[in-house]
Amino acid sequence: xxxxxxxxxxxxxxxxxxxxxxxxxxxxxxxxxxxxxxxxxxxxxxxxxxxxxxxxxxxxxxxxxxxxxxxxxxxxxxxxxxxxxxxxxxxxxxxxxxxxxxxxxxxxxxxxxxxxxxxxxxxxxxxxxxxxxxxxxxxxxxxxxxxxxxxxxxxxxxxxxxxxxxxxxxxxxxxxxxxxxxxxxxxxxxxxxxxxxxxxxxxxxxxxxxxxxxxxxxxxxxxxxxxxxxxxxxxxxxxxxxxxxxxxxxxxxxxxxxxxxxxxxxxxxxxxxxxxxxxxxxxxxxxxxxxxxxxxxxxxxxxxxxxxxxxxxxxxxxxxxxxxxxxxxxxxxxxxxxxxxxxxxxxxxxxxxxxxxxxxxxxxxxxxxxxxxxxxxxxxxxxxxxxxxxxxxxxxxxxxxxxxxxxxxxxxxxxxxxxxxxxxxxxxxxxxxxxxxxxxxxxxxxxxxxxxxxxxxxxxxxxxxxxxxxxxxxxxxxxxxxxxxxxx
Numbered sequence: 001x002x003x004x005x006x007x008x009x010x011x012x013x014x015x016x017x018x019x020x021x022x023x024x025x026x027x028x029x030x031x032x033x034x035x036x037x038x039x040x041x042x043x044x045x046x047x048x049x050x051x052x053x054x055x056x057x058x059x060x061x062x063x064x065x066x067x068x069x070x071x072x073x074x075x076x077x078x079x080x081x082x083x084x085x086x087x088x089x090x091x092x093x094x095x096x097x098x099x100x101x102x103x104x105x106x107x108x109x110x111x112x113x114x115x116x117x118x119x120x121x122x123x124x125x126x127x128x129x130x131x132x133x134x135x136x137x138x139x140x141x142x143x144x145x146x147x148x149x150x151x152x153x154x155x156x157x158x159x160x161x162x163x164x165x166x167x168x169x170x171x172x173x174x175x176x177x178x179x180x181x182x183x184x185x186x187x188x189x190x191x192x193x194x195x196x197x198x199x200x201x202x203x204x205x206x207x208x209x210x211x212x213x214x215x216x217x218x219x220x221x222x223x224x225x226x227x228x229x230x231x232x233x234x235x236x237x238x239x240x241x242x243x244x245x246x247x248x249x250x251x252x253x254x255x256x257x258x259x260x261x262x263x264x265x266x267x268x269x270x271x272x273x274x275x276x277x278x279x280x281x282x283x284x285x286x287x288x289x290x291x292x293x294x295x296x297x298x299x300x301x302x303x304x305x306x307x308x309x310x311x312x313x314x315x316x317x318x319x320x321x322x323x324x325x326x327x328x329x330x331x332x333x334x335x336x337x338x339x340x341x342x343x344x345x346x347x348x349x350x351x352x353x354x355x356x357x358x359x360x361x362x363x364x365x366x367x368x369x370x371x372x373x374x375x376x377x378x379x380x381x382x383x384x385x386x387x388x389x390x391x392x393x394x395x396x397x398x399x400x401x402x403x404x405x406x407x408x409x410x411x412x413x414x415x416x417x418x419x420x421x422x423x424x425x426x427x428x429x430x431x432x433x434x435x436x437x438x439x440x441x442x443x444x445x446x447x448x449x450x451x452x453x454x455x456x457x458x459x460x461x462x463x464x465x466x467x468x469x470x471x472x473x474x475x476x477x478x479x480x481x482x483x484x485x486x487x488x
Contacts, residue, residue, distance in 0.1 A: 018123055043063045094126065101129065120139070219245065292319065302429065303346065383446045
């Protein structure tokens with residue numbers, strides 16, 4: 001009799017920056033372990049994912065009921081990319097999933113004739129799943145799609161609020177080396193102005209308390225490049241912490257982007273093929289971020305003044321609806337779009353671009369990025385140095401690590417609305433891309449990180465990388481945990 005496949009449950013938060021790494025992890029589990037993956041999300045997100053899966057896939061997409069209007073949200077508000085302004089409300093509303101999630105797990109066990117899932121891997125915001133998992137006797141892990149350092153600082157700041165205990169502009173973090181001192185202007189605004197009794201602070205503390213109920217933590221990072229952050233979590237959580245990254249969708253895969261393509265890869269590739277090696281600046285602020293109108297004007301001026309070829313994934317500025325049609329006449333310098341088109345200096349891409357493919361092209365010399373961790377991994381996996389423009393969440397801390405510790409990055413600006421001049425931006429672009437000693441050093445170090453990442457994922461010729469070992473150790477631990485449960 002053929003042995004039954006193991007079942008694994010994956011449940012990401014409703015944002016592309018979370019769904020994509022979870023989907024990549026699902027593919028990795030199917031490929032390396034031949035398990036069945038039950039991928040849970042709300043109806044609209046499942047419908048967007050469905051066309052990208054092969055008909056014979058071992059990834060089962062399962063809808064969990066969610067009615068956004070029950071939580072004071074607009075109709076169809078099921079993804080933060082479409083409704084970034086409601087991210088906090090969506091996170092809080094997601095706690096209402098618990099009864100439905102419990103029913104889904106019960107039904108899944110019944111379908112499998114009583115066989116429980118091997119484990120439930122849930123999002124960092126879904127820490128409440130540990131309670132459900134343990135009720136059914138199932139191993140529970142939190143998969144954090146961020147890096148260890150950035151998320152460690154994020155966790156520390158929310159938990160301890162050290163900025164409220166000092167008048168200094170810079171302060172140390174308990175549990176981190178002294179070199180990890182944080183400046184006030186590196187903190188997200190909503191945290192910088194929070195008070196201990198704010199409802200959001202209390203909510204995040206509840207989430208962090210629930211993390212301690214989980215059995216393990218997975219991070220989308222690599223041991224060799226993230227030891228400070230991983231050490232912090234190992235000490236704080238007193239649970240196994242496995243860095244299994246980068247989990248990434250393959251080249252050519254638009255699965256899980258949830259976006260209509262603003263440009264084909266063929267068009268992009270033809271344009272890039274016509275450009276010299278390392279001459280193109282790629283610009284993107286991720287799936288849900290944008291910058292202010294004045295910043296957008298300054299960035300456009302900087303691109304023209306620098307003379308660099310560029311691909312810019314562009315969205316309406318902060319003051320306007322991010323999903324509205326882009327108005328180049330009002331939001332860019334007069335004639336900018338026509339000039340860069342006629343001179344063949346740049347591509348303005350609306351909505352979505354094939355980022356991994358672009359960064360893998362030899363003509364791309366730098367990435368101006370918001371420093372979301374998925375984008376950081378996309379860039380460093382191809383040895384591309386970064387011009388940092390962090391905007392929200394842990395992005396400032398990612399940028400700090402990249403610049404101060406790894407030396408593969410310089411910060412251009414920070415925040416979606418701070419003042420920045422195009423002259424300063426030009427200087428930073430030229431520093432990285434004009435064959436300066438600093439720029440050459442950054443590119444060399446980015447190449448070294450690329451090799452570290454490749455080795456971490458390598459599993460051939462008798463060599464097993466650290467990330468491959470980590471995922472194997474994780475699943476071995478889930479098996480042992482289940483065996484122990486059977487004997488107790």
